[in-house]
Amino acid sequence: MSQADLSIHGQVSRTGATEIMTAPTFSVPAKKMAMWLFIIADTATFAGCLVAYGFIRNATPDWPRPFHSITNVAIMTFILLTSSLTMLIGIRSAEKEDKAGAFRWMMITAVLGILFAVLHIREWLGMIGDGATLFHNPWGTPLFSSAFFSITGLHLLHVTGGVIALIAVAIRYQGGRYGADDIEVTGLYWHFVDLVWMFVVPLIYLMNLSH
Amino acid sequence: MAVAETHNTGGIGKDVAIYVLLLILAGIQFIIAYQDITASQMFVRMLSVAIIEAGLALLFFMHLSKNRGLMWFVVIFTVAVLLGMQYGWTDSFRLLDGVRWSH
Numbered sequence: 592m593s594q595a596d597l598s599i600h601g602q603v604s605r606t607g608a609t610e611i612m613t614a615p616t617f618s619v620p621a622k623k624m625a626m627w628l629f630i631i632a633d634t635a636t637f638a639g640c641l642v643a644y645g646f647i648r649n650a651t652p653d654w655p656r657p658f659h660s661i662t663n664v665a666i667m668t669f670i671l672l673t674s675s676l677t678m679l680i681g682i683r684s685a686e687k688e689d690k691a692g693a694f695r696w697m698m699i700t701a702v703l704g705i706l707f708a709v710l711h712i713r714e715w716l717g718m719i720g721d722g723a724t725l726f727h728n729p730w731g732t733p734l735f736s737s738a739f740f741s742i743t744g745l746h747l748l749h750v751t752g753g754v755i756a757l758i759a760v761a762i763r764y765q766g767g768r769y770g771a772d773d774i775e776v777t778g779l780y781w782h783f784v785d786l787v788w789m790f791v792v793p794l795i796y797l798m799n800l801s802h
Numbered sequence: 803m804a805v806a807e808t809h810n811t812g813g814i815g816k817d818v819a820i821y822v823l824l825l826i827l828a829g830i831q832f833i834i835a836y837q838d839i840t841a842s843q844m845f846v847r848m849l850s851v852a853i854i855e856a857g858l859a860l861l862f863f864m865h866l867s868k869n870r871g872l873m874w875f876v877v878i879f880t881v882a883v884l885l886g887m888q889y890g891w892t893d894s895f896r897l898l899d900g901v902r903w904s905h
Contacts, residue, residue, distance in 0.1 A: 617871040631876060635883045642887045650897035661832055668828050675863055676821040683814060782863045789828070789855045793848035797835035 626776045630783045637787050640745060641794055644738040655730035656801040664796045667710050668788065674703035675785045678778045685771035693774060697761035700781065704754040711747050739795060746791055749784045756780065820862045827855045
């Protein structure tokens with residue numbers, strides 16, 4: 592390779608050796624690409640759970656429909672969708688190098704995530720109070736409770752992890768240790784959590800609504 | 803320190819419009835839940851709306867519309883995995899109805 596080629600494709604390292612630099616995959620920075628790969632893998636995890644749920648629901652003739660009200664899940668959906676918007680505003684603020692704005696909007700997103708988790712846990716406690724556990728279901732087949740607590744629990748775990756990540760990244764961003772790209776990567780994860788909820792709501796809640 | 807890719811096209815107005823659209827679509831799912839239709843019809847309608855919602859979130863909230871290469875990478879891999887998971891449905895129906903050709 593000529594010196595002219597190296598000036599385009601390579602650089603000289605600290606040790607003096609020439610390293611060939613390749614363009615990032617799909618022109619996406621490594622951190623962002625890693626998050627996309629995680630999202631693809633996590634999509635498979637959630638899809639596996641939802642397909643397994645669909646399998647047992649389809650194969651069980653007397654599947655219970657225990658939900659009487661959509662109020663709680665509607666509020667939870669509204670909160671999670673709104674948190675995606677506040678996350679976007681945070682990302683845009685970070686792109687404009689508005690540190691205070693980005694920090695504020697990320698914290699608002701985290702608070703909305705906490706609110707979602709609190710409502711979710713309150714709903715869980717209500718169901719546990721009715722006698723539903725991972726292995727027991729007062730309305731019929733125990734498979735319902737197993738599927739419900741497993742899938743919503745997995746999602747709640749993601750929300751909890753997301754809230755911790757949001758707070759940690761926001762604090763480090765304000766302290767100057769993280770950049771706007773880190774906020775964008777965290778935002779990708781948060782939108783994914785929101786995206787999964789769009790499938791959990793109809794399949795787990797709305798399909799099991801008693802009429 | 804690395805700087806994030808900018809996504810200024812459309813601005814916050816576009817984000818709010820997508821957010822409102824997602825709220826409307828979520829509302830439609832709740833309306834479908836109260837329709838007097840069979841479970842399979844309800845499943846198809848709700849899943850269709852959920853796929854539209856997911857598409858909007860992927861394209862505009864997660865900015866996949868800005869990078870065609872990444873978009874196809876994500877879509878092809880994800881759809882391939884999702885399709886691969888569908889092999890068990892025949893078994894699910896067999897559990898419910900028995901093996902039809904044995905009757």
